[in-house]
Amino acid sequence: METMLSGIKPTGRLTLGNYIGAIGEFIKYQDSYDMYIFIANLHAITVPIEAKELRKNTKDLIALYLAAGLDPEKVTIFLQSDVDAHAKLGWVLTCLSGFGELSRMTQFKDKSQKQESGITAGLFTYPSLMAADILLYDADYVPVGQDQTQHVELTRDLAERFNKRYSDTFRVPKPLVTKVGAKIYDLQNPEKKMSKSEANPKGTIDLLDDPAAARNKIKAAVTDSLGIVQYDPENQPGVSNLLTILSALSSEPIDSITARYEGKGYGELKKEVGDVVFDFLTELQARYNEIIKSGVVDKVLAEGAEKASRIANKKVRKVYKKVGFTI
Ligand code: AMP
Ligand code: TRP
Numbered sequence: 492m493e494t495m496l497s498g499i500k501p502t503g504r505l506t507l508g509n510y511i512g513a514i515g516e517f518i519k520y521q522d523s524y525d526m527y528i529f530i531a532n533l534h535a536i537t538v539p540i541e542a543k544e545l546r547k548n549t550k551d552l553i554a555l556y557l558a559a560g561l562d563p564e565k566v567t568i569f570l571q572s573d574v575d576a577h578a579k580l581g582w583v584l585t586c587l588s589g590f591g592e593l594s595r596m597t598q599f600k601d602k603s604q605k606q607e608s609g610i611t612a613g614l615f616t617y618p619s620l621m622a623a624d625i626l627l628y629d630a631d632y633v634p635v636g637q638d639q640t641q642h643v644e645l646t647r648d649l650a651e652r653f654n655k656r657y658s659d660t661f662r663v664p665k666p667l668v669t670k671v672g673a674k675i676y677d678l679q680n681p682e683k684k685m686s687k688s689e690a691n692p693k694g695t696i697d698l699l700d701d702p703a704a705a706r707n708k709i710k711a712a713v714t715d716s717l718g719i720v721q722y723d724p725e726n727q728p729g730v731s732n733l734l735t736i737l738s739a740l741s742s743e744p745i746d747s748i749t750a751r752y753e754g755k756g757y758g759e760l761k762k763e764v765g766d767v768v769f770d771f772l773t774e775l776q777a778r779y780n781e782i783i784k785s786g787v788v789d790k791v792l793a794e795g796a797e798k799a800s801r802i803a804n805k806k807v808r809k810v811y812k813k814v815g816f817t818i
Contacts, residue, residue: 492524493525494524494628494631494632495524495527495632495633495667496526496527496529496630497633497634497635498531500532501530501535502535503687504548504687504698505551505555505698505699506685507685507695507696508685509698511736513636514555515559517556518560518561521561521562526566527567527569527630528556528561529569529795530569530571531621533578534621536613537611537613538606538614550783550788554782554788555699555775556568557778557787557791558779563795567799568791569798570795573795573796573800574627574799574800574803576627578620579811580623581619581620581623583623583810584622584626587649587653587656588618588645593615593616593618593619596618596641597641598641599615618641618645619649621646625643626646626664627803627806628799631665632665632666632667634668640668644666646664647663647664650664657813658813660806675732675736675739676728676729676732677691677695678693678709678712679694681729694708695708696708696709696768702768702770702776705772706769707765713729714729715727715729720748720752720753720756720760721749722734722749730760733760734760736767736768737767
């Protein structure tokens with residue numbers, strides 16, 4: 492079985508976009524791959540974050556993943572900070588990364604340009620840590636969003652560099668750009684992706700939103716004046732976005748939905764999408780609440796950390812020998 496690994500930063504609340512574009516995809520993959528999903532909390536402090544917020548995001552994230560259907564029997568779920576090997580290999584790879592090559596990372600350039608003060612060295616070197624995250628587990632595939640592909644390319648370069656300088660140690664991973672999962676757009680501004688960092692909460696549906704409030708957001712979604720229910724993202728981005736959401740949550744193909752809507756208006760479509768979102772959130776949150784109460788999160792993390800550490804520590808021991816730390 493091939494290995495798949497991905498990390499999620501616990502930096503904000505999860506949205507319906509995260510569910511449809513990422514979590515739902517992981518759940519589909521869990522039967523076909525040896526899968527590792529970790530909470531990238533070492534990465535979360537590359538920008539300022541309150542300890543209290545980080546703690547809450549982390550717990551919510553795990554509980555929501557479990558509630559959505561990620562199965563700890565099939566997937567190794569763990570906290571990055573529970574497995575020391577990440578920081579250890581991260582340092583070795585930081586020392587193998589060029590200052591120039593890290594300077595070319597577009598995400599660093601974007602983020603450091605937006606934020607005038609308080610840019611940390613951690614934000615600069617985090618791609619080397621991300622490479623360690625991936626290489627520790629000999630991942631074949633790394634499902635990521637478009638913005639992360641450059642970091643996976645760097646990971647490949649670092650793996651090859653290490654293998655060449657020392658000897659064959661790391662498997663060279665491939666990015667898997669998650670275009671399989673549909674992209675969900677902001678309900679108020681359907682040209683923009685639905686994002687947890689969006690200031691206008693009317694355009695975003697959080698997975699922990701009150702289901703009735705979420706239904707109202709769908710009702711208030713921006714559409715157009717054409718009045719025909721059809722999938723045309725270019726000319727009808729708002730309606731197409733609603734169709735994508737409905738299709739993703741109900742598994743009904745978009746063609747079949749639009750066929751049902753011949754001669755019908757946006758009001759009816761919004762009602763159906765609103766109801767489906769309402770039911771989806773209601774069920775998800777019921778499972779989430781049970782999971783939070785049950786204490787299962789702690790158990791999943793303890794087991795995940797144990798399994799991940801076993802594999803990762805073995806890799807670090809090899810690396811420490813090869814670089815000359817073990818005498
Ligand atoms: P982010 O929330 O940007 O850290 O992304 C976490 C994961 O969710 C990545 O795999 C993204 O590609 C995915 N994701 C985030 N927002 C959306 C969206 N609006 N539609 C589809 N996928 C998304
Ligand atoms: N850097 C990724 C992000 O910002 C999160 C991440 C950290 C990651 N380590 C990873 C993703 C390893 C995939 C594999 O979203």
